[in-house]
Amino acid sequence: MLDSDYDLNIDLHTLRIVRAIAASGSITGAARALGTTQPAISQHLQRAERRLSMALVVRQGRSIELTEIGLLLSRHAEEILKAVHAAGSDLAGAANLRSGRVRMAAFPSASSTLIPHLVSGMRERHPGITVRYTEGEPPESIAMVAAGECDVALIFTYPEDAAIVTESDPMKGLITTELFRDDLFALVSRDHPLAGEARLHLEDLEDDEWIAGCPRCSTHLVRACESVGYNPNIVYETDNSAATIGMVAQGLGIALVPRLALGTALLPPSVVVKKLAPEIARTISLVVPHDKQALPAVSALIAAIGGIDGSNWRLRPAGTHT
Numbered sequence: 001m002l003d004s005d006y007d008l009n010i011d012l013h014t015l016r017i018v019r020a021i022a023a024s025g026s027i028t029g030a031a032r033a034l035g036t037t038q039p040a041i042s043q044h045l046q047r048a049e050r051r052l053s054m055a056l057v058v059r060q061g062r063s064i065e066l067t068e069i070g071l072l073l074s075r076h077a078e079e080i081l082k083a084v085h086a087a088g089s090d091l092a093g094a095a096n097l098r099s100g101r102v103r104m105a106a107f108p109s110a111s112s113t114l115i116p117h118l119v120s121g122m123r124e125r126h127p128g129i130t131v132r133y134t135e136g137e138p139p140e141s142i143a144m145v146a147a148g149e150c151d152v153a154l155i156f157t158y159p160e161d162a163a164i165v166t167e168s169d170p171m172k173g174l175i176t177t178e179l180f181r182d183d184l185f186a187l188v189s190r191d192h193p194l195a196g197e198a199r200l201h202l203e204d205l206e207d208d209e210w211i212a213g214c215p216r217c218s219t220h221l222v223r224a225c226e227s228v229g230y231n232p233n234i235v236y237e238t239d240n241s242a243a244t245i246g247m248v249a250q251g252l253g254i255a256l257v258p259r260l261a262l263g264t265a266l267l268p269p270s271v272v273v274k275k276l277a278p279e280i281a282r283t284i285s286l287v288v289p290h291d292k293q294a295l296p297a298v299s300a301l302i303a304a305i306g307g308i309d310g311s312n313w314r315l316r317p318a319g320t321h322t
Contacts, residue, residue, distance in 0.1 A: 012084060014048045015077035017041055018056060021066055022074040027057075100297030103132040105141035106154035108214075108239060109261040110284075113313050114154065122304055129297050137214050137239070145174060145287055151298050153287045154305070156182065156258075158220040173290045178318035180284040180310045185262070186274045187248045187255045199277040203228040209253040214239040221256055224280060241265055258282055263313045283318055 020030035027045075031038045049056055056070040066074060106115055111133075119131050136144065138155035145153045186200045194200055202225055210232045212218035218237060225232040236247055241261040248255055249270045262273065286305055292298050310316065 009051060010073070011048070012081070013044060014056075015073065015081055017044060017048075018066060018070050018074040019077040019081065021057065021064070022071065027064055100126075100128065100300075101130045101132065102152065102295075102297040102301045103134070103150045104152045104154075104301065105134045105136045105144050105150045107137055107141070107156055108135055109241065109258060109263070110154050111135050113260055113263040114308060117312070118301075118304055118308065121307075122301060125304070126297075126300050129300060131301065138216060142174070142287060145289060148289075151288065151292055151295075152301055152305070154179075154284060155287055156216075156282045156284050158216070158223075158282050160220065160223055161216065174287050175290050175293060177286045177288075178283050179286055179305070179308075180315040181281045181318050181320055182258045182260050182284055182315055184256045184258050184276065184280045184282065186276055187245065187257050188272050188274060189248055189251045189254075190270050190272050191251065192254070192272070195272045195274070197274065199275045201228075201277050203230075205232075205254060206230040209233050209235045211236045211238065211244050211247050211253040211255040213237070213244070213255075213257075217256070220282075224256075245271055256280070260284075260313055260315065284315070285318070 016034060017030055020033045021027065024030050024033055027038050027041050031041045034041070045056055054069045055067045056073065057064045058067050104115075115133060119133065122129060122131050134141075134144070134150065136153075138153075138157065141150065141153035141155055144150035186205070188195055188200075194204060206225075206229075210221065212221050212232075212234045217239075218234065221232055221234070235253055238244055238247075241257065242265065244255050244257060245265055245267060247253060249268045256276075257273075267273065286302065288298065288302060293302060
């Protein structure tokens with residue numbers, strides 16, 4: 001008696017043979033249907049019966065019939081072979097980029113700029129690939145990629161925290177590729193005392209009230225101000241760029257905003273964008289697990305990301321300076 005976990009080691013060719021015999025009623029007909037010879041079919045059946053320790057056909061004179069086991073196997077063969085064919089079609093489709101899914105995460109200011117352009121391009125070039133998108137700040141996006149909840153992430157880092165990502169890569173199996181330099185600008189109201197200056201120096205803004213962004217951006221603001229001798233007076237915190245602009249417009253404070261966040265922003269006449277001296281920038285990078293970068297759909301998205309023209313948003317290639 002066979003245990004339910006017993007490995008019968010049934011090969012696909014055996015399934016094709018018993019299905020063909022059931023359909024044609026003979027080995028000759030099965031051989032014709034499968035494009036092979038009668039002796040080849042007979043020899044394969046004999047090997048299969050020895051391996052399974054069960055008879056699949058019974059010979060009655062010059063004809064054969066499937067045994068009860070052979071009939072049982074032929075009934076399962078149809079469903080199994082259909083499933084194998086479907087799996088093969090799916091794999092071929094994925095390999096040829098006719099189908100597939102890739103999950104991506106990125107930070108808020110990319111959601112209204114880089115992401116629409118990227119997803120639209122993927123739909124045009126690879127209509128069979130579905131791109132799932134989730135918005136998240138860099139720490140959350142990196143955690144999602146490391147946990148396997150996301151395949152690719154666009155993140156940003158500031159000079160003082162880039163090492164955090166680099167040090168975590170070997171442990172998490174992540175590959176980080178720097179893409180763009182995204183300059184930061186000061187937003188001030190038009191009636192600010194320094195609104196007429198060509199460039200603003202952080203040390204001249206010690207007495208101002210600040211509007212800070214996400215936790216990582218807020219930390220960067222504090223460190224940048226501390227580097228020139230003071231702790232900024234942060235009175236409002238929001239990661240909503242429109243809210244930040246609205247607060248600046250009403251004279252509630254000043255803010256540091258990356259260029260990308262200004263890419264789709266409508267600035268009222270009462271808000272002035274000022275360059276900083278020296279320049280401050282963040283780096284936009286791609287994060288992908290080492291073991292997923294060769295997957296067809298992921299590889300296609302990585303290629304599309306690498307082909308983004310940052311000049312559309314006045315981003316510069318990573319590592320460049322004015």
